Amino acid sequence: MSNCGYHGRLDQAVFIWVGNSVTQCPGQCAWPFHQPFYGPQTKPLGSPNGDVGVDGMIVNIASIMVGAVTNPFGNGYYQGSAGAPMEAASACTGMYGKGAYPGYPGDLLVDLSTGGSYNALGVNGRKHLLPAIFDPNTKECSTVV
Template sequence: MSVLSSVASSSAAPTSEGSLFRLSKSTLVSPLVNMKYHNGPVLTPKIRVYLIWYGKWQASQQAIIRDFFHSIASPSPSPSVRAWWSTVQLYTDQTGAHISDSLGIAAERTDLYSHGKTLTRMTTQAVIKRSLKPYNGSLPVDARGGVYMVLTSEDVLQQDFCSAACGFHYFTYSSIVGFTLPYAWIGNSAKQCADTCAYPFAVPFYMAPTIQPLKAPNGDIGVDGMISVIGHELAEMSSNPLINAWFAGTDPEAPTEIADLCEGMYGTGAGGGYAGMVAQDKRGASYNVNGVRGRRFLVQWLWNPVKKICSGPNAAA
């Protein structure tokens, strides 16, 4: 549910387009992981994403994030974001219906610090409430297929940010918002803890200079780091929107969800704090999936319930 970026390292970087580097020979494969369905709903209808841009955002930053969402349902060169999402689609509800392959941004709203520059989990829900039409906001109440994402700019503090979470998802309380809606928060860590939440695009001070950071594919360490966390939370919201669908373990208050099992894993050979094999473009930027308009992203792998392995579309044959 919450995610802290795992530590990875690179001892050698490639110089040619599409080349790969290996960080570890280990791979997480386990038939013992009990990823179980608990009979709750999953997002089988068209998934409509409502973005709340909290704080001040550059247009270039918003464009990167929008392109990631657009890439989920759009064809792109292999390995693609769309193929990455196909792992999420392996999860079904009790009728056998699969999570939707149709996903898009339904509406957006800008919130210039309505609750200040320090948020808690409860005030994050208040931000969502303020954004809804029944409370004079601009976003509809969409309880069937709608997910709400509060994205905070680099100057906004969030409860547990950096120390315990880079993002989280849950559902809104009717006592606060008036409705039960799946939502997530993800923060831009560029000025607060890039070495934790934007790793491997930044490294902790105690690791330098022997471990070199990877170059961000879109040239923005904070936002490129957010992309992987957004993907993490989006996959989990879709498969466990009300915390009663897909997760491992017996405690719904601390579930191990389909992205939690694969934190820090971006390619073949990942595990034990290593990112795995990923490609580099001509500029030396690292990525593992292609998106729309020539975009490239580095997103973590997800738990495949059929193969019982963390997997992604860039896995080596």
């Protein structure tokens, strides 16, 4: 497919789909844990849970869920023109921490025992990297850290 995931609807039921980040466009869908296909060729970050594919999927699931919640039917909240809309997370692609810019995910926390980069703690202390989302009040991308 041509994307890492998407959301849509069947009648009034909203759904999301996310592919395996390592087997499906790893340089795009598993970045920043995998070498990018294009742009600055910086060293990939350490995967917070030791699995580049799963950690890449978590980033994509979070992004797609934000879109499904804020724009479930594809005609609501988005930034930009209606012809090329960017949803709350896609408007902040590649941004995970303060100071992010194209090719640099931003200042992140690093697990000293594994070298994995993260910005959020989950259940049982699991570490995750979650994308920034666009804040319509500040008109800026907002990150967890």
